[in-house]
Amino acid sequence: MCLAIPMRLEERDEFSGRVSLDGVSRQISLMLFPEAEVGQWLLVHAGYAISAIDEQQAEETLALLSEYAGEMMEL
Amino acid sequence: MRTRDPFSDSEAVRGLAREIAREAEELEARLTIMEVCGSHTHAIARAGLRSLLPEKIRLISGPGCPVCVTPVDWLDHAIALVERGDVILSSFGDLMRVPSSRRTLEEIRSEGAPVEILYSPRDALKLARSRPEKKIVFLAVGFETTAPTIAAALVEAEAEGLENFLILPGNKTMPEPMRLIAGDPEIAVDAFLLPGHVSVITGSDAFEFLARDYGLPGIVAGFAPTDVLRAVLEIIAQGKHGEAKIVNAYGRVVTREGNQAARKILDEVFVASPARWRGLGEIPASGLDLRPELAHRNAALLPVELPEPIEPPGCRCGEVLKGMIDPPECPLFGAPCIPERPVGACMVSSEGSCAAWYRHERWRNMESGR
Ligand code: SF4
Numbered sequence: 001m002c003l004a005i006p007m008r009l010e011e012r013d014e015f016s017g018r019v020s021l022d023g024v025s026r027q028i029s030l031m032l033f034p035e036a037e038v039g040q041w042l043l044v045h046a047g048y049a050i051s052a053i054d055e056q057q058a059e060e061t062l063a064l065l066s067e068y069a070g071e072m073m074e075l
Numbered sequence: 076m077r078t079r080d081p082f083s084d085s086e087a088v089r090g091l092a093r094e095i096a097r098e099a100e101e102l103e104a105r106l107t108i109m110e111v112c113g114s115h116t117h118a119i120a121r122a123g124l125r126s127l128l129p130e131k132i133r134l135i136s137g138p139g140c141p142v143c144v145t146p147v148d149w150l151d152h153a154i155a156l157v158e159r160g161d162v163i164l165s166s167f168g169d170l171m172r173v174p175s176s177r178r179t180l181e182e183i184r185s186e187g188a189p190v191e192i193l194y195s196p197r198d199a200l201k202l203a204r205s206r207p208e209k210k211i212v213f214l215a216v217g218f219e220t221t222a223p224t225i226a227a228a229l230v231e232a233e234a235e236g237l238e239n240f241l242i243l244p245g246n247k248t249m250p251e252p253m254r255l256i257a258g259d260p261e262i263a264v265d266a267f268l269l270p271g272h273v274s275v276i277t278g279s280d281a282f283e284f285l286a287r288d289y290g291l292p293g294i295v296a297g298f299a300p301t302d303v304l305r306a307v308l309e310i311i312a313q314g315k316h317g318e319a320k321i322v323n324a325y326g327r328v329v330t331r332e333g334n335q336a337a338r339k340i341l342d343e344v345f346v347a348s349p350a351r352w353r354g355l356g357e358i359p360a361s362g363l364d365l366r367p368e369l370a371h372r373n374a375a376l377l378p379v380e381l382p383e384p385i386e387p388p389g390c391r392c393g394e395v396l397k398g399m400i401d402p403p404e405c406p407l408f409g410a411p412c413i414p415e416r417p418v419g420a421c422m423v424s425s426e427g428s429c430a431a432w433y434r435h436e437r438w439r440n441m442e443s444g445r
Contacts, residue, residue, distance in 0.1 A: 003272060004275070029227060031230070031336070032223050032224065032227055032336055033337075034336055043272070043275065045221065045272065046167070046194065046196060046221060047194060047198070050220065050223070050276060050337060051334060052328070057327075060297075060299065064298065068118075068121065
C-alpha cells in the first residue's frame with residue numbers, strides 16, 4: 001500500500017499536473033512535491049507526486065511492478 | 076516450478092545468494108533481519124528468498140502492512156458511521172475485506188451500504204462536491220507515504236470551504252513500533268530492512284535511533300529481490316565489523332531529511348497521538364490524529380453506537396506482526412484461513428504476511444520438505 005508508481009510529468013500548472021505512463025494520462029496533485037518539472041519522472045502515490053526519480057530507477061521500478069501486477073492490490 | 080520466474084532464478088539473484096552463503100559462514104550466530112514494509116514482505120515471498128538464504132540468515136516480517144495493523148474496533152467504527160444514514164464512506168480498496176467484529180466493508184457494500192472505493196483522497200473531495208447533502212468520510216489508513224496525501228486533501232477542503240469532507244483518523248507512523256520491537260528481547264531482531272517509499276517522506280534520519288539507541292543496523296532498500304539481497308550483504312558486513320549504521324541503498328529518491336513539503340503539510344494537519352496496533356497494543360505517539368482546529372473534520376467525534384469488539388477467534392495475526400511466529404504456525408493458516416476467505420487481517424492483502432506466505436512459501440516449503 002505504500003508503493004508509489006513512477007510516471008512522467010507532461011504538463012503542470014501551479015498545484016496540479018498531468019502525468020502519463022504507457023499512453024494513459026492522469027491528473028495528479030503537486031502539493032506534496034511543488035518543485036516538479038515538466039519532463040521529469042515522478043513517484044506518484046494515491047494521486048500525489050511525492051518525489052522525483054531518475055529515469056533508470058523509474059524503469060527498474062516499472063519492470064518490477066509489472067512483474068508483481070495482479071497480486072499487489074492498490075498500486 | 077519456480078524456474079519460469081525471472082525474479083528467483085535470475086543470475087543476479089543466485090549470485091548474491093551464493094555470496095551471502097559464503098559471507099554468512101563466518102557469522103558466529105544466527106542473524107535475524109526484520110522487514111517492516113508490505114512490499115518487502117511480498118517481494119521476499121514472491122522471489123522465494125527465504126529458501127535461497129542459508130540457515131544463519133533469518134528473514135522475518137514486522138508490522139509493515141497498514142491494513143493488517145488496523146485494529147478491529149476501528150473498522151467497527153467505520154461501519155457504525157454508515158449506519159448513521161448521513162454518511163458515505165470512501166476508502167482505499169485494501170480495507171474492503173478486512174474483518175471487523177461483525178462484517179467487512181465489502182459485505183455491507185454488497186448489501187447496498189454507501190461505500191466508495193477510491194484511488195486517491197482527492198477523489199473523495201470530488202465526491203464531497205457532488206454530494207453536498209451527505210458527509211463524505213475518508214477512511215484514513217496508511218503510514219508516512221500515504222498520510223501526507225490525506226493531509227493535503229484536508230488542506231484543500233479547508234481552503235475551499237468544503238464542509239462535508241471528513242476523515243476517520245487511523246494513520247500510523249513506523250518509528251515507534253520499531254522502537255518497541257528493537258527493545259524486545261523476545262523478538263531479538265538483529266537488523267532492519269527499512270521501507271523505501273516511507274523513507275521518501277520521512278528521510279533516512281528518522282531511523283537513526285535504531286543504530287544510536289539499540290545498536291542495530293538498518294538499510295533502506297528497494298523492493299527488487301536483488302535490492303533485498305544486497306541489503307542482507309550490507310547487514311552481514313556491518314555485523315562482522317561490529318558496526319551499526321543506517322544506510323540508504325535506495326538511491327536518490329531517499330534523502331536524509333525526506334520530503335520537506337510533505338512533512339510540513341503533515342504537521343499542519345496532524346498531531347502525534349497514542350494509537351492502537353493490532354498485535355502490539357497501544358503505542359504512544361504512533362498515530363496521527365487531527366489537530367483540534369480541524370475537529371469539524373473528525374468523523375470519530377460523530378455520535379455512533381459501537382459494538383463490543385470481537386477479535387477473530389483463534390487468529391494469531393498479532394504474533395505474526397511482531398515476527399514471533401511464521402504464518403504457518405497459526406493453526407488456521409490454509410484451513411479455514413485463505414486469501415479468498417480471510418479469518419484475520421494478515422491474510423487479506425498481498426502485503427500481509429499470511430497471504431504472502433500462503434501464495435508463495437507454502438508450495439516451496441512442501442517441495443523442500445521443511
Ligand atoms: S493465518 Fe489467518 S487466522 Fe492465522 S494469523 Fe494469519 S490471518 Fe490470522
